[in-house]
Amino acid sequence: MLQERLDEIRERMAEASIRSGRRPGDVRLLAVTKFVPVERVLDAISLGQSLFGENYVQEAKRKIEALGDLRKETTWHLIGHLQRNKAKAALELFDCIETVDNAKLLSAINKYAKEKDIIFPLFIQVNLSKEPQKSGIFLDDLIPFLKEAMAYKNVKITGFMTLPPFSDEPEDSRPWFSKLREVRDRINETFYKDFVIKELSMGMSHDFEVAIEEGATIVRVGTALFGERNKKNEA
Numbered sequence: 001m002l003q004e005r006l007d008e009i010r011e012r013m014a015e016a017s018i019r020s021g022r023r024p025g026d027v028r029l030l031a032v033t034k035f036v037p038v039e040r041v042l043d044a045i046s047l048g049q050s051l052f053g054e055n056y057v058q059e060a061k062r063k064i065e066a067l068g069d070l071r072k073e074t075t076w077h078l079i080g081h082l083q084r085n086k087a088k089a090a091l092e093l094f095d096c097i098e099t100v101d102n103a104k105l106l107s108a109i110n111k112y113a114k115e116k117d118i119i120f121p122l123f124i125q126v127n128l129s130k131e132p133q134k135s136g137i138f139l140d141d142l143i144p145f146l147k148e149a150m151a152y153k154n155v156k157i158t159g160f161m162t163l164p165p166f167s168d169e170p171e172d173s174r175p176w177f178s179k180l181r182e183v184r185d186r187i188n189e190t191f192y193k194d195f196v197i198k199e200l201s202m203g204m205s206h207d208f209e210v211a212i213e214e215g216a217t218i219v220r221v222g223t224a225l226f227g228e229r230n231k232k233n234e235a
């Protein structure tokens with residue numbers, strides 16, 4: 001079952017890439033495993049999936065630690081909101097944090113990265129629609145925030161992540177996805193000497209093809225891979 005779903009998603013990803021004149025290898029599938037038991041994660045690894053995302057530090061810790069030696073074959077992104085007091089734990093567990101959206105968090109991550117003597121990759125979560133219940137930096141604040149981030153020596157901003165307003169209709173997401181790509185391209189042109197933002201993490205189960213057509217480099221897919229989430233599975 002997982003095999004078929006994975007094959008189908010990979011195929012739809014490749015088709016969306018080709019349709020929009022992109023190379024299929026330019027888009028990575030991030031398997032979202034929140035509420036998915038570790039056994040299913042192991043199944044996915046055995047089917048060649050290597051990039052994973054979790055929303056919660058505690059839940060991720062249980063699963064990632066259970067992987068043992070297989071941890072080395074996988075890459076984990078934090079895709080849920082991160083509280084500053086969990087920044088240290090997140091750094092120990094994850095390879096990238098996609099949800100950086102405030103200066104205090106940035107500073108805390110930089111501090112722990114410095115202690116570990118590493119340069120830690122981060123994405124900025126951008127709240128394009130300014131929905132109040134949603135995390136993320138507003139567009140108007142993005143450039144000042146990026147400049148602030150550049151002053152920190154132990155973090156490196158390598159991407160942007162966004163969650164468009166929820167809609168059942170995938171086409172409704174398209175303007176938000178194209179907006180984020182435009183913003184990234186414009187920033188890269190303006191600041192090309194200082195940094196290059198490559199990654200665009202956008203698109204989920206219901207709209208990942210539209211996201212790929214609009215330039216996503218990472219699509220975050222949960223339900224379409226693992227089925228409907230059941231909170232009781234959180235173990």
Ligand SMILES: *Cc1c(COP(=O)(O)O)cnc(C)c1O
Nearest residue numbers: 032079204205220221222223224
């Ligand atoms: C849960 C989640 C996803 C996956 O959503 P699906 O609709 O199940 O594919 C992607 N991104 C974020 C930030 C999430 O919280």
